[in-house]
Amino acid sequence: xxxxxxxxxxxxxxxxxxxxxxxxxxxxxxxxxxxxxxxxxxxxxxxxxxxxxxxxxxxxxxxxxxxxxxxxxxxxxxxxxxxxxxxxxxxxxxxxxxxxxxxxxxxxxxxxxxxxxxxxxxxxxxxxxxxxxxxxxxxxxxxxxxxxxxxxxxxxxxxxxxxxxxxxxxxxxxxxxxxxxxxxxxxxxxxxxxxxxxxxxxxxxxxxxxxxxxxxxxxxxxxxxxxxxxxxxxxxxxxxxxxxxxxxxxxxxxxxxxxxxxxxxxxxxxxxxxxxxxxxxxxxxxxxxxxxxxxxxxxxxxxxxxxxxxxxxxxxxxxxxxxxxxxxxxxxxxxxxxxxxx
Amino acid sequence: xxxxxxxxxxxxxxxxxxxxxxxxxxxxxxxxxxxxxxxxxxxxxxxxxxxxxxxxxxxxxxxxxxxxxxxxxxxxxxxxxxxxxxxxxxxxxxxxxxxxxxxxxxxxxxxxxxxxxxxxxxxxxxxxxxxxxxxxxxxxxxxxxxxxxxxxxxxxxxxxxxxxxxxxxxxxxxxxxxxxxxxxxxxxxxxxxxxxxxxxxxxxxxxxxxxxxxxxxxxxxxxxxxxxxxxxxxxxxxxxxxxxxxxxxxxxxxxxxxxxxxxxxxxxxxxxxxxxxxxxxxxxxxxxxxxxxxxxxxxxxxxxxxxxxxxxxxxxxxxxxxxxxxxxxxxxxxxxxxxxxx
DNA sequence: ATGAAAGCGCTAACAA
DNA sequence: TTGTTAGCGCTTTCAT
Numbered sequence: 080x081x082x083x084x085x086x087x088x089x090x091x092x093x094x095x096x097x098x099x100x101x102x103x104x105x106x107x108x109x110x111x112x113x114x115x116x117x118x119x120x121x122x123x124x125x126x127x128x129x130x131x132x133x134x135x136x137x138x139x140x141x142x143x144x145x146x147x148x149x150x151x152x153x154x155x156x157x158x159x160x161x162x163x164x165x166x167x168x169x170x171x172x173x174x175x176x177x178x179x180x181x182x183x184x185x186x187x188x189x190x191x192x193x194x195x196x197x198x199x200x201x202x203x204x205x206x207x208x209x210x211x212x213x214x215x216x217x218x219x220x221x222x223x224x225x226x227x228x229x230x231x232x233x234x235x236x237x238x239x240x241x242x243x244x245x246x247x248x249x250x251x252x253x254x255x256x257x258x259x260x261x262x263x264x265x266x267x268x269x270x271x272x273x274x275x276x277x278x279x280x281x282x283x284x285x286x287x288x289x290x291x292x293x294x295x296x297x298x299x300x301x302x303x304x305x306x307x308x309x310x311x312x313x314x315x316x317x318x319x320x321x322x323x324x325x326x327x328x329x330x331x332x333x334x335x336x337x338x339x340x341x342x343x344x345x346x347x348x349x350x351x352x353x354x355x356x357x358x359x360x361x362x363x364x365x366x367x368x369x370x371x372x373x374x375x376x377x378x379x380x381x382x383x384x385x386x387x388x389x390x391x392x393x394x395x396x397x398x399x400x401x402x403x404x405x406x407x408x409x410x411x412x413x414x415x416x417x418x419x420x421x
Numbered sequence: 422x423x424x425x426x427x428x429x430x431x432x433x434x435x436x437x438x439x440x441x442x443x444x445x446x447x448x449x450x451x452x453x454x455x456x457x458x459x460x461x462x463x464x465x466x467x468x469x470x471x472x473x474x475x476x477x478x479x480x481x482x483x484x485x486x487x488x489x490x491x492x493x494x495x496x497x498x499x500x501x502x503x504x505x506x507x508x509x510x511x512x513x514x515x516x517x518x519x520x521x522x523x524x525x526x527x528x529x530x531x532x533x534x535x536x537x538x539x540x541x542x543x544x545x546x547x548x549x550x551x552x553x554x555x556x557x558x559x560x561x562x563x564x565x566x567x568x569x570x571x572x573x574x575x576x577x578x579x580x581x582x583x584x585x586x587x588x589x590x591x592x593x594x595x596x597x598x599x600x601x602x603x604x605x606x607x608x609x610x611x612x613x614x615x616x617x618x619x620x621x622x623x624x625x626x627x628x629x630x631x632x633x634x635x636x637x638x639x640x641x642x643x644x645x646x647x648x649x650x651x652x653x654x655x656x657x658x659x660x661x662x663x664x665x666x667x668x669x670x671x672x673x674x675x676x677x678x679x680x681x682x683x684x685x686x687x688x689x690x691x692x693x694x695x696x697x698x699x700x701x702x703x704x705x706x707x708x709x710x711x712x713x714x715x716x717x718x719x720x721x722x723x724x725x726x727x728x729x730x731x732x733x734x735x736x737x738x739x740x741x742x743x744x745x746x747x748x749x750x751x752x753x754x755x756x757x758x759x760x761x762x763x
Numbered sequence: 764a765t766g767a768a769a770g771c772g773c774t775a776a777c778a779a
Numbered sequence: 780t781t782g783t784t785a786g787c788g789c790t791t792t793c794a795t
Contacts, residue, residue, distance in 0.1 A: 085772060085773090086772065086773065087772075087773095095782085096781070096782045096783075097772085097773080097774095098775085098784095099781055101774065101775090102774090102780095102781085109780055110780065111780060111781085114780080129773075130478075130771090130772050130773070131540065132477045132771090132772080132773095133772035133774090134772085135474045136475055136478050136771090136786095136787050137772090137774060137786085144518075152500055152503060152507075153497075153500055153501070153504065155495075158494055158495055159495070162495065165494075165520065165521045169528070169532065169535075172535070174518050174520075174535055174536065175518065175519055176486075176516050176518050176519075177507075177517055177518075177519045178517070179504065186511070189511075193511075193516055196470065196473045198474055225424075225425065336708055362705060363708060366678055366682075366709055367709075368709075427788060427789090428788065428789065429788075429789095437765075438765070438767075439766090439788085439789080439790095440790080440791080441764085441765055443788095443790060443791090444764095444765085447790085451764060451765080452764065452765075453764055456764080472787090472788050472789070474787090474789095475771090475787075476788085476789065476790085478771050478772065478787090478788085478789080479770085479771050479788085479789055479790060479791095
């Protein structure tokens with residue numbers, strides 16, 4: 080185990096001062112070319128690496144470290160977002176300290192506490208479900224107060240003033256429902272297992288807007304909010320026993336998979352008897368049979384946008400620049416589970 | 422933006438020395454109880470947090486940070502492994518600095534370079550495809566030489582001496598092939614898009630072993646190694662045009678999905694005409710129709726094992742403890758794509 | 764019981 | 780052109 084070489088080591092081997100070595104390695108103008116050369120060569124030969132910890136202590140330079148907190152990496156949307164974040168981050172020489180909140184408020188808070196110890200340059204977060212229920216954001220406000228910029232994406236809150244990247248959930252749900260209606264559906268139900276989330280609520284709004292626009296009544300029993308996953312099949316079966324339902328909009332991928340299975344099981348034909356659209360365009364949806372039409376949220380792009388905004392904040396230190404919320408457009412990908420509009 | 426409070430700040434407000442404050446907060450015996458109390462209270466009230474950077478600079482003390490390098494987070498096996506790693510890490514108060522090598526040698530090297538700057542306590546890595554092709558591991562050896570312990574998982578190399586966690590790839594492939602043969606298959610082909618990987622090669626070995634054991638000839642044309650994904654369909658079509666093939670073992674999830682699609686497209690019935698088994702038990706396989714039998718590698722468990730070994734190395738500083746390789750058992754999950762053994 | 768001082772690795776005025 | 784000094788936040792002898 081060869082220990083790290085320091086400025087001091089180099090200084091003593093050359094019989095010069097530490098400052099000289101420091102300057103030489105930083106290519107300072109007031110060191111003679113010869114000294115610079117020999118020192119630089121020696122440093123390279125001995126794999127000298129400045130000690131980042133020491134540099135960080137001189138709070139001059141940034142730590143080049145960004146914290147990322149994500150609710151669940153098994154969710155394809157977040158996985159894609161993470162890829163986007165990682166991509167841009169590493170291109171810009173940033174490290175990512177990443178945590179999975181696992182939808183838990185406590186883990187989210189603990190995590191951020193831990194992260195702050197490590198002195199981050201910034202933080203990217205998508206809120207845990209529990210946090211959105213609790214509506215307690217002091218851990219984030221504290222972070223902001225310490226001068227660490229935050230960018231929130233997808234699951235955001237109005238209660239924190241920072242940059243945000245979101246999808247137009249309301250409009251997406253609106254146009255998906257609209258599509259269903261246009262394609263001939265007469266009675267569209269909505270399946271939500273994420274009614275606790277900001278995005279879930281917005282999607283319901285969009286659905287309602289479309290229904291209303293088609294002069295149809297908003298029927299509460301068509302809006303199925305399932306909290307406990309255990310009950311999923313049972314609850315959905317009751318809803319689907321109403322044979323006049325001919326369209327389904329699912330707010331999230333996992334539920335879509337189960338719903339599709341159940342619909343087929345109950346003997347309905349897709350899309351002839353029932354059309355299905357869903358949010359989050361995971362790989363799995365295109366491989367189901369029938370393949371499921373989906374609203375793509377462009378996760379990777381969202382991630383890239385979020386990290387770009389953050390890096391921008393960090394590098395062009397502009398505390399007064401007003402916070403902005405970027406809206407990323409979704410796209411509806413039509414597949415076999417919906418009828419096309421003539 | 423309230424700036425962080427330091428020992429110095431506390432010292433001046435109480436008119437004592439920095440050393441006193443430090444000791445008081447560390448509950449040192451040689452500080453009077455009264456002083457300790459008032460200082461501790463004040464510190465708590467003002468949310469004093471010791472500056473980790475300073476602490477790190479000072480002592481050899483650990484950074485409580487572990488680097489994780491993964492080839493691709495969209496791969497369900499690695500995603501699961503990451504969940505396992507994150508889980509145990511955060512339970513033990515470790516932060517994760519994570520990078521996606523994206524199968525690139527260069528990115529892997531750059532990443533590790535970057536990570537080392539940040540002073541890690543340890544590193545967990547699964548090798549990039551390119552790295553396994555290049556067989557150049559100096560970046561890892563250097564890391565080890567600097568005294569940073571490494572645990573490798575899944576994609577490992579014999580050329581680096583460190584702790585490892587792997588799956589018994591050879592035996593898994595052997596028993597999957599064996600299962601196919603036992604269930605009545607007469608001619609089993611193997612589809613690999615990962616022949617560059619250590620695990621890919623081992624799986625081919627296992628396949629061959631089973632074939633031989635059934636006194637069947639090993640036919641090269643039944644071992645389909647596809648490098649370029651573009652050619653996938655074309656190459657596979659040629660192979661599948663041989664109608665005597667009645668069993669398929671796919672070494673990886675994505676290829677399985679495409680293979681299944683193609684098999685159906687070509688009019689074969691699964692499993693009546695062709696049985697299919699594959700490696701990596703992603704969610705998608707159970708939702709295809711027919712659902713695909715798979716070898717589960719227990720990704721989460723592997724991740725947990727890897728991080729546990731690493732933390733053990735870090736905390737019980739035992740440089741002389743011999744390195745071990747843990748083998749995690751796989752399980753074959755039978756689904757609709759294979760016939761059962763009577 | 765408390766404090767002064769040194770030092771971790773490095774940078775940046777300021778001197779020489 | 781090079782060196783001296785101070786200091787980033789903290790711990791830790793060693794005095795007092």
